Amino acid sequence: MNWILLIIAGLFEVAFATCLGKAKEATGMESTYWYIGFVICLSISMGLLLKATQHLPIGSAYAVWTGIGAVGTVLVGIFVFKEPATFWRLFFITTLITSIIGLKVVSH
Structure with missing residues (x-):
């Protein structure tokens, strides 16, 4: 439930x-x-982040929260604000997503 709140x-x-x-x-x-x-x-x-960090490790929770925000904002930039979708932007978004998943996997 706390991971859902964090997402x-x-x-x-x-x-x-x-x-x-x-x-x-x-x-x-x-x-x-x-x-x-x-x-x-x-x-x-912020309220949901506060609630989630009461039960999740702050380092992992904050990294996941900012990662979701970063990836989501870049995707909104590409699809809504017509920002360029270059190879390197997509490559680094992919590495960020992989890192977020990795943090979720290794967190208790």
Whole structure:
């Protein structure tokens, strides 16, 4: 259950980063709404991370949380914000995913 909370926290990290990107593109009240979404997603992400780290090793939990956020944000950048999907970006995302899985496997 704690790993599930951690994964959801990581997804909300992707959401708050996405909100920042969308706010940068928006103007007026639309920008304000994206910033409000950022604060809400940030709060949920941190709250779930706090809950998960009460039962998981902090080093592994934090690394997994930031890894999910990093991988997810790069993928959102590629698919939503039309950032380049170069070989090296995809290669290093793959190594990051492998490392996240490895941390999950070796954590109790």
